[in-house]
Amino acid sequence: MKTLTKAATTGLLFGVGGVYLALVGLLEMMQARPIVFGAVNLGQAVLALLALACGAVAARDAGPAFARAGAGLLGGLLAGALMALLQVIVATVPLQGMFIAASPALRNMLAFGFAPGPGALAMLLGGGIGGLAGAVLAVSVPSLRRAIVAGAAAVVIAGVFQELIQLMIQYEGIIGWIRDFVYTWQGLRPQGAVAIFVIAGGTSLVLSHRSSAGHVPSPDQRRRRRFISAGVALLVLVLMPLLAGAYIGEVLMLVGLYILMGMGLNLEVGLAGLLDLGFVAFFAVGAYTTALLMSGSSIGLLHLSYWEAMPIAVLVSILGGVLFGLPVLGVRGDYLAVATLGLGEIVRIVVLSDFAAPLLGGPQGVLDIPKPSIGSFELGSPVKLFYLTLVCAGVAAFIAWRLENSRLGRAWEALRDDEDVAQALGVNLIRSKLLAYGLGAAFAGLGGSIFATMLGSVYPSSFQLLISINVLALIIVGGMGSLPGVVLGAIALIGLPELLREFGEYRYLFYGAALIVMMRWKPEGLWPSEVRSRELHAAAGEAEPVAAMEPG
Amino acid sequence: MALLELSDVQVFYDKIEALKGISLSVEAGRIATLVGANGAGKSTTLRAVSGLIHPRAGTIRYDGTTLAGRQPHEITAMGLVQVPEGRRIFGRLTVDENLAMGAFTRHDRRGIAEDRERLLQLFPRLRERLHQVAGTLSGGEQQMVATARALMARPSMLLMDEPSMGLAPMLVEQVFETIRAINADGVTILLVEQNALMALSIADHGYVLESGRIVLSGPGRDLLDDERVRHAYLG
Numbered sequence: 001m002k003t004l005t006k007a008a009t010t011g012l013l014f015g016v017g018g019v020y021l022a023l024v025g026l027l028e029m030m031q032a033r034p035i036v037f038g039a040v041n042l043g044q045a046v047l048a049l050l051a052l053a054c055g056a057v058a059a060r061d062a063g064p065a066f067a068r069a070g071a072g073l074l075g076g077l078l079a080g081a082l083m084a085l086l087q088v089i090v091a092t093v094p095l096q097g098m099f100i101a102a103s104p105a106l107r108n109m110l111a112f113g114f115a116p117g118p119g120a121l122a123m124l125l126g127g128g129i130g131g132l133a134g135a136v137l138a139v140s141v142p143s144l145r146r147a148i149v150a151g152a153a154a155v156v157i158a159g160v161f162q163e164l165i166q167l168m169i170q171y172e173g174i175i176g177w178i179r180d181f182v183y184t185w186q187g188l189r190p191q192g193a194v195a196i197f198v199i200a201g202g203t204s205l206v207l208s209h210r211s212s213a214g215h216v217p218s219p220d221q222r223r224r225r226r227f228i229s230a231g232v233a234l235l236v237l238v239l240m241p242l243l244a245g246a247y248i249g250e251v252l253m254l255v256g257l258y259i260l261m262g263m264g265l266n267l268e269v270g271l272a273g274l275l276d277l278g279f280v281a282f283f284a285v286g287a288y289t290t291a292l293l294m295s296g297s298s299i300g301l302l303h304l305s306y307w308e309a310m311p312i313a314v315l316v317s318i319l320g321g322v323l324f325g326l327p328v329l330g331v332r333g334d335y336l337a338v339a340t341l342g343l344g345e346i347v348r349i350v351v352l353s354d355f356a357a358p359l360l361g362g363p364q365g366v367l368d369i370p371k372p373s374i375g376s377f378e379l380g381s382p383v384k385l386f387y388l389t390l391v392c393a394g395v396a397a398f399i400a401w402r403l404e405n406s407r408l409g410r411a412w413e414a415l416r417d418d419e420d421v422a423q424a425l426g427v428n429l430i431r432s433k434l435l436a437y438g439l440g441a442a443f444a445g446l447g448g449s450i451f452a453t454m455l456g457s458v459y460p461s462s463f464q465l466l467i468s469i470n471v472l473a474l475i476i477v478g479g480m481g482s483l484p485g486v487v488l489g490a491i492a493l494i495g496l497p498e499l500l501r502e503f504g505e506y507r508y509l510f511y512g513a514a515l516i517v518m519m520r521w522k523p524e525g526l527w528p529s530e531v532r533s534r535e536l537h538a539a540a541g542e543a544e545p546v547a548a549m550e551p552g
Numbered sequence: 553m554a555l556l557e558l559s560d561v562q563v564f565y566d567k568i569e570a571l572k573g574i575s576l577s578v579e580a581g582r583i584a585t586l587v588g589a590n591g592a593g594k595s596t597t598l599r600a601v602s603g604l605i606h607p608r609a610g611t612i613r614y615d616g617t618t619l620a621g622r623q624p625h626e627i628t629a630m631g632l633v634q635v636p637e638g639r640r641i642f643g644r645l646t647v648d649e650n651l652a653m654g655a656f657t658r659h660d661r662r663g664i665a666e667d668r669e670r671l672l673q674l675f676p677r678l679r680e681r682l683h684q685v686a687g688t689l690s691g692g693e694q695q696m697v698a699t700a701r702a703l704m705a706r707p708s709m710l711l712m713d714e715p716s717m718g719l720a721p722m723l724v725e726q727v728f729e730t731i732r733a734i735n736a737d738g739v740t741i742l743l744v745e746q747n748a749l750m751a752l753s754i755a756d757h758g759y760v761l762e763s764g765r766i767v768l769s770g771p772g773r774d775l776l777d778d779e780r781v782r783h784a785y786l787g
């Protein structure tokens with residue numbers, strides 16, 4: 001009975017999720033992105049994924065194999081039934097006044113091109129089969145399951161990012177032959193999809209076979225593996241713009257700026273526990289300082305070169321951070337978040353005001369900011385500026401890493417845990433907090449400085465609250481207090497949505513979902529810091545935990 | 553000579569007078585205790601001494617100098633260190649990191665290492681748990697961490713706030729034995745306790761606090777025998 005209820009609930013939940021995706025218009029939009037040319041598009045892949053996941057979740061903890069299969073089947077059928085119902089409703093009731101996405105095209109997609117009746121049956125059947133398959137997958141041998149998932153994931157990635165990948169492999173000869181075998185310009189060829197599936201799945205099988213035949217990897221080995229994969233990722237990051245051109249360069253540049261900001265905010269929030277929602281203010285200070293110092297327009301002050309302006313911008317940002325920190329020194333927790341939110345908005349509004357317009361240009365902003373140059377070599381293109389960002393991020397990461405392991409870093413961690421006690425042990429509260437704001441601001445100011453010279457102009461409208469929220473979201477998803485986490489978070493939350501441009505409108509939907517999923521299943525983030533995962537493990541198990549720590 | 557001396561200290565929380573002018577002194581090398589019911593102002597007294605709140609009137613002198621206007625970290629640096637109520641260890645750091653935080657104001661690496669070793673001998677349990685997250689320890693072990701952490705600052709005086717709170721009776725005995733051992737090493741102690749019986753029995757001098765005033769004081773033994781104390785606190 002319990003498994004039955006659980007399977008039914010799961011099915012209904014996934015069904016509602018599917019209906020939601022359909023009605024906000026995401027499914028139809030995904031339909032426009034082919035994965036395998038003429039056969040599978042992203043929308044269909046997502047539908048299939050929903051059914052499979054539904055089956056797998058419904059089948060979890062359902063006891064013996066046949067019960068699990070039944071649970072998966074039931075879950076899938078129910079989810080399919082909801083989707084089929086939606087299709088029939090869209091076909092018969094004019095819903096488009098309320099849900100603009102409830103179009104004939106959506107109906108057609110949900111009916112797999114059939115008439116409403118047979119279409120509903122097909123969806124129901126499809127859901128059932130998908131659910132059953134998901135359940136079977138869930139009970140199958142782990143190595144086989146991993147291989148199938150890896151193969152499917154590889155096909156989806158290769159298909160969704162086909163334009164990007166093809167741009168990188170515009171060569172003649174053997175590479176050209178492989179490319180033409182795998183791709184058309186509208187997606188993967190069927191034979192290409194099969195080949196990728198087999199290769200990725202096979203690799204996964206071989207790897208899991210090797211590790212199961214040999215030994216369980218020690219923590220040391222695992223750590224080494226993680227660093228090797230990080231190294232490979234870095235190499236890809238460095239080489240990618242060279243291979244893939246300006247567009248990727250621009251996207252990576254943006255990711256780089258967010259990494260810089262993320263590392264800064266990570267000092268404040270991740271280490272010192274100071275929740276700051278006005279972080280964009282420091283980014284703005286860096287950008288405006290650079291702009292005013294460099295601009296060739298009448299508002300420009302000194303017409304400095306970038307290399308002179310950038311250090312000054314960073315210093316001014318540090319000063320800004322300290323000033324920003326002063327009024328909120330005694331504010332803790334939730335109140336701090338609200339106070340910083342207000343401070344951040346004040347900065348933006350001051351910049352916008354008529355009062356400051358003669359100095360800062362008001363809504364018109366500051367124009368005519370030259371690009372940096374080394375000798376006569378101008379860093380004019382996004383790709384060249386990306387390398388500047390990369391170098392800055394590298395230096396910043398080194399500094400952040402050293403800070404983490406310093407006396408100051410330890411003082412921050414102690415402050416985050418218990419302000420009073422940290423003070424009682426000799427931590428200078430005022431200095432440590434102001435240093436956290438100041439140093440965090442330095443990173444953001446550096447990012448702002450690059451941002452100003454990249455755009456060649458700065459406007460107050462570029463410094464919205466959303467940037468603060470983005471930065472906070474990326475360090476949460478990446479893993480609080482973890483440097484590699486910042487990089488992963490920036491790639492996942494900033495890079496991916498940029499690459500999937502047409503889904504841009506849905507970015508915040510995706511954020512919300514990603515944050516909820518992360519908080520529920522992987523609260524420590526994608527690449528957690530040691531302290532953070534420790535504390536979560538401490539909360540999860542072992543005797544007599546947190547209660548005794550509460551102040552009496 | 554009095555190492556710590558409070559004279560006529562008044563503390564207000566907004567308009568509420570928490571301490572109505574209390575005076576006490578702790579002789580160097582001794583154990584003094586401040587007993588009293590919940591809300592009598594015991595913790596407030598300690599917070600005032602450690603600089604977390606500032607008295608409205610009266611003076612607090614430590615080792616001959618006034619503490620007025622000093623920040624908590626400065627007072628710690630003078631050798632006057634608090635073991636806070638409810639232990640308040642850094643639950644997300646390891647035991648070892650907690651100990652390292654205790655020596656935050658010190659820079660003599662050799663001395664720090666020696667003290668760490670000495671304290672791990674005093675608290676062998678902590679050696680076993682050195683790399684465990686402190687939040688997962690039992691209440692008694694957490695008290696050890698809090699005490700050891702305070703001692704890592706190599707204090708000349710320790711302010712202990714309710715060290716026996718919430719511990720099993722057997723552990724309480726142990727805590728008081730530890731306090732005596734620390735004192736025997738030359739550390740002056742001001743102990744704030746609800747467990748008046750235990751506190752008075754190890755203290756050289758006791759003060760009884762009642763709604764912000766000291767109503768009785770005298771050698772610990774004498775207070776134990778005092779009819780009023782017996783009646784009010786010992787049942």
